[in-house]
Amino acid sequence: MTRILEAKGVSKWYGQVIAVNKVSFSVGPGVTGLLGPNGAGKSTLMKLITGQLRPSQGELTLWGERIWNNYPLFYRMGFCPEQDSFYDRMTGAEFVAALLRLHGFSETEVNQRTDSALQQVNLVEARDKKIGAYSKGMRQRIKLAQAVAHDPELLVLDEPLAGMDPVARKETIRFIRILGKEGKCVIVSSHILHEIEAMTSNILLIHNGQVLAEGDVHDIRDLIDKHPHHIYIRCSEPRRAAELLVAFPDVVSIRFHPESNALTLESRNPDEFYSRLPGLLLRHEIALEEITSPDDNLQAVFHYLVK
Amino acid sequence: MTGRFRIAKGWRDMKTIAYLTLDTLFWSKKTIFVVFISLVVLGMAVLGRLVLSYNWIRAPFTPAQVFSTLMSTAVIHFMVVFVTLFYGTALISEEVEGKTLTYLFLRPIPKPAIMVGKYLALVWTSVLLVLPTVVFSYLILYLRDDLRPFWEDAGVLGKDIGIVFLALLAYGAFFSLLGAWLKHPILAGLIYAFGWEGIVSYLPGFTRKLTVTHYIQSIFPHENAPASLAMLFGERTQAPEAVSTLLLMTALFLAAACLVLREKEYVLEQ
Amino acid sequence: MPIYDLSYRQWSGVWTSHPYRWWVITRQGINILGRKRRFLVLMILSALPFLVRCVMLYLSTVLGRIPLLTINAKFFEDFLSQQMFFVFIIAIYAGAGLIANDLKANALQIYFSKPITRRDYVMGKLGVLFFFLALPTLVPGMLLFFLAVLFKSDASFLEQNYWVPASVLGYSLLIIATYSVVMLAVSSLSKSSRFAGIVFAALFFFSRIFYQILSVVLRSTRVAWVSLGNNLTQIGDYLFQVSPQYQSPLWLSAMVLGLLMLGSVWLLHHRVQAVEVVK
Incomplete structure (x- = not known):
């Protein structure tokens, strides 16, 4: 397996509290589900993977390079954060385009990519509506659009299905599976087992800041059985x-x-x-x-x- | 990546960030508040003009006196400080409070470029909001049948514009640093601007030089302004030294802000 | 049982009504702020002028009559006026987020889904500010007077200054009420505590600067009433029977502060709502 993300003894603590405790794992192409109950350390791990936090201990690399303060990696990475926050005054299209400009695309390419990303998440009709007026599900989808708009090789999706209605949920699951089949590396977190199972059989189980199991969900089930x-x-x-x-x-x-x-x-x-x-x-x-x-x-x- | 390409890319990144920031910075409640303050300052200039024109009080005074009072009291010691405090501390802390910083940090842009881009937007916004107040106050007070004072003091206006610009640069950089560094930048900024600067200006020795206001007062062209009272207690710094110190302070504060942004882990509360 | 019967049901028991519901909010606010280390440091710093005044009291007793150490009504007024710096900082620290943070977190809906009224909510939040602003003003002011009486070996001081505690009480309450009500009203204007803090500070500083310019232009202190701080000083001078610093009439200062507080209450009445109706 080609290793894209690799963690070796990574720990992260906030003062006295350990959020991630000496985890070691590797992730290759395809969809990998990061599964764990609330407070397990999923979001902290996601933040470490996306370079928002610096590991307190251990080594975390993407394509063999350290992540913290290594901005060129973001040409190849897209992130859909968990928090429901936006520049509310912008429309959906403005939001995606503004962030695309930060990748250095030309104006023509920005427009093309914005259209394509909005199409991928079914938001074409709401493109000129202010994000402040979007429903929860639409806000989730616009977050997804900004994450995929620059066609990254690695996608990190933090609870992407939260707040979506069943139809949007199904569509998003299908979309994530397609990305995986295209050979992209998708890391998606959730605390709901069947959501993850619908997207992938490859999971990483995390609990109390530690990786409990890693691999095929069926193997883990066998272990349970x-x-x-x-x-x-x-x-x-x-x-x-x-x-x-x-x-x-x-x-x-x-x-x-x-x-x-x-x-x-x-x-x-x-x-x-x-x-x-x-x-x-x-x-x-x-x-x-x-x-x-x-x-x-x-x-x-x-x-x-x-x- | 060649050096030239890097510079070109860095400049483009900063411009993109500046445009993005301008939109959120300018079209906000803050701007309404600052415009209101500008209008009140202009209102005071109008009042000064009326008093001058109709001789409402016995003791006569000149447009220069009213203008220098407006400049030293309302513009330099209030508007400049408040506008930069308002916008400067918001640059990063508003992104942290609004949890939108993630979107910027996960783009292929070095963090210092984000800081400098945002700072450029701050300078542009504050210049746009403060300098017109200076120019219009001057016009209101000086435009009359006899245009001689208008032309005689035009140099002072030019100096004032330059000083206000320098003050916006220096205070803007300082408050941007506080905004990137501290959780409660407003209180720290208020204590600095209205506590520390107020006290230290009257202290002897080198301590006075540990403020932005000392260098601004040193090059302030109005002799009869209340702010110059502080100068009685100490020497002015020579103009070239004061200007270069203000520019150096700006560069240092901005560099420190970039460093803080680069090294600090911002935990966005869920 | 049909499913809809399992949904929200009105409380059918007895309502316990008592006039101190606001105290729950106050207590919670005091607890939250009391746990913040930086805030505690600020409160300790605000006690330093009190200690200095205690030393002054002691020295005046030991050394006898020295011009700078005269203990009279002005001594107490000066102390409270000095404390206004801390009152200002504490009001911003403790008050800027009191309503703004609730607006940001949409917490008003939760508050008003409980059996409390808008008045209880505002009273509760005001209680937090009253408590923390009384600590550097009313409490040390009264203690200082008590110490002054104790330090004197005869009753002459008390005979001459028996009315001072009432002045300390009145002036402290005026300061506390003005800062609390205005800060709370400003906090209700925005979801950002930063915005609230800066607008509050601007109100005080700008009104002072406005006065400075007007006094230069009009060559008079009759316009002192435009500054919030000057109005407090004017009333303070009256309460402590000290000759007033400004020429503006006392009734005007009282009226300005009264109108300011009324305006703040009106703002609170309109801004503190369970649901914000966007037109």
Whole structure:
């Protein structure tokens, strides 16, 4: 893998507080999801990657060069910040064009690139509207437009889907995937697992300022699956269902919730469990009302990995 | 990258930043406030003119006296300081407060070019807002049937314009430095301009030279202005030395502001 | 239960009404500022003139009558006038962001979704300024008088100056009220505390400079009322029974300050709203 971004023992602390603690990882072309709950250190890591902060310790490089105070790197990098802030008096087109001028493009090229970027994020119709009058979703998209307008090789997107409606969210996810397929390096942060999964299978899990796992999301899931998996089932006859389920060797525990006609079990092989459950319940005419997995969320993933 | 190309690119970057800053700096509430102050100063010039024309008071005085009072009190010691404090401290801190600094820092421009570009916008805005007040005050007070005083004191007006320009440069650079460096630049600026400068001007020895105002007062062409009172307590600096010191101060403050911007990590609060 | 029943519901319990809701805001503001190290340094610095005056009191008692160390009503007025520099700085530090920061963070909506009125909110914010401005004025002013009485071995000082505490109280309250109300009104004008701080400072400095120029042009101190600081001095001179520094009439100074405060209250009434209606 071509290494574009490389971190070696990078730490960042604000006074007594450690935000990023000795992280080492590398990122190559394609989309990489930076995943972690709020306060995990994602934004600090993003700021370190984009040269807004200087590492307190360790080495962080892009294309082999240090990032802090190395402005020529920004010809090749685009950044979509998390904060919802703009020069509100400007229109969307003025905003993108003004920032493009700072790249040294000619006026003709600035205009062309502005049009193209606004088209990419579906903001052509609102191009001459003041940003102050944009909706939250439109503001997210104009941030994305300024990040891609100069056609960078590396895109760093901090929570780019926040505040978008489902349609815009879907479009943006598709857009990010296309960028990845084109061979660009896209680092996108989120605290929502399924958002990241929709964009990429390559993730970097961060928690308490440390990298917990790095690589393919399926490998991480496999790792998780080695631990017993919680499954919550609400059905017409929970005790009978328990009697049938306990016979399987992968089921290691069952707990009842009499108040809600439900049970929670732990399975060591959730994939197999899910595949045989419908047939079993059908055969014994037990009506299934609800099935959920309390573990199918980011917190549980972290819980497993930290354990 | 050749040296020549670098200079050309640096100049272009600064110009782009200056244009971008001008837009946000000039079209703001601050400008309305400064224009209001300019109008009040002009109003005072009109009042002076009326008093002169209609002899409202017994003790006679000349247009030169009113103009020098306006210059020393309202323009140099108030307008110049406030306009540069207002705009200078806003250059970086407004981008930090508005969390827009990220957009500038993530462009292929050296941070010092951002600082200098913004400073150029500050100088342009403050010159545009302060110098017309000086010129119009002069016109209001001097334009009359007898144009001899008008032409006789035109040199003083020229000097005043030059001094105001130098003062805008020096104070502008100083307050830009405070804005890039401190979290509360306004208080520090007020304490400097109206505390430190006020006290130190009356202190003996070298301490007086640790202010911008000392060098401005040294080249101030009005002998009867209240500001010159401070000069009784100490020597003036010679004009060439004062001018070059003001220019040197400007360069040093600006260089320090560039250094601060380059090395400081700005944490934009979420 | 239908889903809409789970949404926001009106409080159906008993409303507890008490007149001190504003105190919650004041207390919070005092706590926040009290934790700032720089602000504490500023407050400590503002106490230094008080210590100097204490030494002066002591020396005047020990050394007897010395022209520069005469302890009379003017001694207390001078102290409060000197403290106006700190009052000015503290008002900007503590007050510039009091409403401006709430406007910036859209926090007024949150405040007014609680059972407090606009008056409670303004009173609460004013309380913060009153508290911090009383510390360098009213509190040391009163203490100074108390010390002056204690240092004297007979009752003659108290007999001659029994009315001074009322003057200290009146002048301190006037200073505190003027700075607090005006600062708060200016803070409500903008989302930027920087803007508020500078406009407030400009009001005081510019009015003084305006007076300086007018006094030169008109060759008279009758126009002293155009300066906010001069108006305070005029009323201070009256309260401490000192001959006035300016020729402008006392009633005019009182009227200017009164109008300024009324204007500030009007501004606060219009600017402090849960939702800003943009026309």
